[in-house]
Amino acid sequence: MPLPRSLWPPEVFRWSVDTATSVPRRVLDLLTAAESIVERADGLVRRTEQVVADAEDTVVRARRVTEAVEVQVAATRPLVEFMKEFSAHEVQAAIKLVDELPRLSKHLNEDILPILTTLNQVGPDLHDLLEVANDVRQAILGIPGFDFLRRRGEGKDDDAD
Structure with a gap:
C-alpha cells in the first residue's frame, strides 16, 4: 500500500515548517491577549480599590452623622416628653401665642x-x-x-x- 500523498516527506516537512512558524505567532497572540486581560484586570482592581476607599469614606461620614443625630435626639428627648403633656388645644394656643x-x-x-x-x-x-x-x-x-x-x-x- 503506498503512502498517502499527505504523508510524503515533502508534505510532512511543509506541514512541520508551517506549524513551527505559526507557533511563535500564536504564542505572541496568546501573550497579547494575556496582557490585555491583565490590563483590564488591573483597571478593574484600581476601580475596585477606589470604590472601597469611597465606601470607607462614606462609612466614616455616616458614623459622624449618626453620632450627631444621636446627640440631637438625646437633647430633644426631654422636650418630646414635655410635649406629650400638651393637648391639641394647648398646642394650638401656644402657636397663637407665638404668632x-x-x-x-x-x-x-x-x-x-x-x-x-x-x-x-x-x-x-x-x-x-x-x-x-x-x-x-x-x-x-x-x-x-x-x-x-x-x-x-x-x-x-x-x-x-
Missing part, C-alpha cells in the same frame, strides 16, 4: 417699658411721700384731744351704717 409675640414685643417696648421707667423714677419720691405722711399722722395723733375727736367720728360712722 402674637411680635405685636406683644412692640407694645412691651413702646407702652409698658416707658411706664416702668417712669415708676422707677417716681418710686423713691413715693417712698419719701409715705414717710412724710407717716410723720404727719404721728404729729396729728400727738395733738391733745385728737383721740376724743376720732372716737366721736367713729361713732357717727356707726350711726350712718
Whole structure:
C-alpha cells in the first residue's frame, strides 16, 4: 500500500515548517491577549480599590452623622416628653401665642417699658411721700384731744351704717 500523498516527506516537512512558524505567532497572540486581560484586570482592581476607599469614606461620614443625630435626639428627648403633656388645644394656643409675640414685643417696648421707667423714677419720691405722711399722722395723733375727736367720728360712722 503506498503512502498517502499527505504523508510524503515533502508534505510532512511543509506541514512541520508551517506549524513551527505559526507557533511563535500564536504564542505572541496568546501573550497579547494575556496582557490585555491583565490590563483590564488591573483597571478593574484600581476601580475596585477606589470604590472601597469611597465606601470607607462614606462609612466614616455616616458614623459622624449618626453620632450627631444621636446627640440631637438625646437633647430633644426631654422636650418630646414635655410635649406629650400638651393637648391639641394647648398646642394650638401656644402657636397663637407665638404668632402674637411680635405685636406683644412692640407694645412691651413702646407702652409698658416707658411706664416702668417712669415708676422707677417716681418710686423713691413715693417712698419719701409715705414717710412724710407717716410723720404727719404721728404729729396729728400727738395733738391733745385728737383721740376724743376720732372716737366721736367713729361713732357717727356707726350711726350712718
